Amino acid sequence: xxxxxxxxxxxxxxxxxxxxxxxxxxxxxxxxxxxxxxxxxxxxxxxxxxxxxxxxxxxxxxxxxxxxxxxxxxxxxxxxxxxxxxxxxxxxxxxxxxxxxxxxxxxxxxxxxxxxxxxxxxxxxxxxxxxxxxxxxxxxxxxxxxxxxxxxxxxxxxxxxxxxxxxxxxxxxxxxxxxxxxxxxxxxxxxxxxxxxxxxxxxxxxxxxxxxxxxxxxxxxxxxxxxxxxxxxxxxxxxxxxxxxxxxxxxxxx
Ligand SMILES: Cc1cc2nc3c(=O)[nH]c(=O)nc-3n(C[C@H](O)[C@H](O)[C@H](O)COP(=O)(O)OP(=O)(O)OC[C@H]3O[C@@H](n4cnc5c(N)ncnc54)[C@H](O)[C@@H]3O)c2cc1C
Numbered sequence: 001x002x003x004x005x006x007x008x009x010x011x012x013x014x015x016x017x018x019x020x021x022x023x024x025x026x027x028x029x030x031x032x033x034x035x036x037x038x039x040x041x042x043x044x045x046x047x048x049x050x051x052x053x054x055x056x057x058x059x060x061x062x063x064x065x066x067x068x069x070x071x072x073x074x075x076x077x078x079x080x081x082x083x084x085x086x087x088x089x090x091x092x093x094x095x096x097x098x099x100x101x102x103x104x105x106x107x108x109x110x111x112x113x114x115x116x117x118x119x120x121x122x123x124x125x126x127x128x129x130x131x132x133x134x135x136x137x138x139x140x141x142x143x144x145x146x147x148x149x150x151x152x153x154x155x156x157x158x159x160x161x162x163x164x165x166x167x168x169x170x171x172x173x174x175x176x177x178x179x180x181x182x183x184x185x186x187x188x189x190x191x192x193x194x195x196x197x198x199x200x201x202x203x204x205x206x207x208x209x210x211x212x213x214x215x216x217x218x219x220x221x222x223x224x225x226x227x228x229x230x231x232x233x234x235x236x237x238x239x240x241x242x243x244x245x246x247x248x249x250x251x252x253x254x
Contacts, residue, residue: 011051011103017075019098026127026159027093028079034101041072042107044138045131048076051103052088052096063088066130067107070137079159081127111243113138118213120146123226125218129159131243135215140171151179151199155187201229213239227251
């Protein structure tokens with residue numbers, strides 16, 4: 001599908017309204033339609049495809065970025081992790097600034113928060129946080145009980161820490177837990193993060209229930225561990241939802 005997008009006319013021009021450095025590696029871009037058209041409201045979990053390079057042989061390069069804001073805003077927000085050798089993520093970080101124009105598609109993708117009132121568990125590793133943020137906003141709007149589990153290395157790369165803390169403070173139905181695998185000397189356990197080390201199968205089995213609905217996104221090994229833990233707990237496939245940021249794969253066959 002992504003290959004076909006290169007030639008499609010699904011793209012339209014958007015302007016960068018704001019560029020916010022979230023931390024050492026992630027920067028968010030706030031985008032609005034150049035034609036001032038009303039933005040299509042995305043389904044929580046969807047992504048847009050972007051073609052940021054306007055000239056030269058790389059101008060048809062397309063990448064996908066999940067929308068990380070609340071559905072229904074009058075802007076789209078994408079949050080991009082800079083890959084040291086990556087073409088588009090580096091280009092966005094280094095060359096795209098406020099008032100620049102980029103071409104993007106409408107929101108796309110089937111990894112979306114389903115209508116359901118089961119208690120919800122949203123789990124992210126690293127940059128896998130982006131679709132989870134949008135799902136969290138949607139769950140809040142629906143008054144759904146939600147456990148939000150975020151695994152990162154430490155505060156240097158802790159994307160949306162303050163936004164998440166504010167949401168957890170404001171809404172009783174939201175419980176947020178942070179895992180730091182390698183906390184910095186000045187990261188405080190119990191304050192900056194709740195658990196030291198990696199999120200593990202044992203933690204999942206002990207702290208989560210098979211009667212919840214699960215969505216997760218992160219590195220492949222992280223997702224496979226979560227998938228196996230949930231299956232071992234007896235969670236039905238119907239309530240296990242995940243997305244890969246790389247080539248897609250079926251965790252049940254790995
Ligand atoms: C549905 C979906 C949603 C996504 N959402 C997000 C999101 O919200 N945020 C986000 O940051 N990303 C997201 N991604 C990933 C994103 O689309 C890109 O794949 C990512 O930004 C890397 O693109 P790039 O052009 O920078 O890297 P590419 O140039 O495509 O390179 C890919 C990888 O190879 C490595 N690489 C490239 N060249 C070399 C080399 N010569 N030697 C060694 N390594 C090399 C790069 O470091 C990079 O890790 C999503 C992907 C999908 C499919």
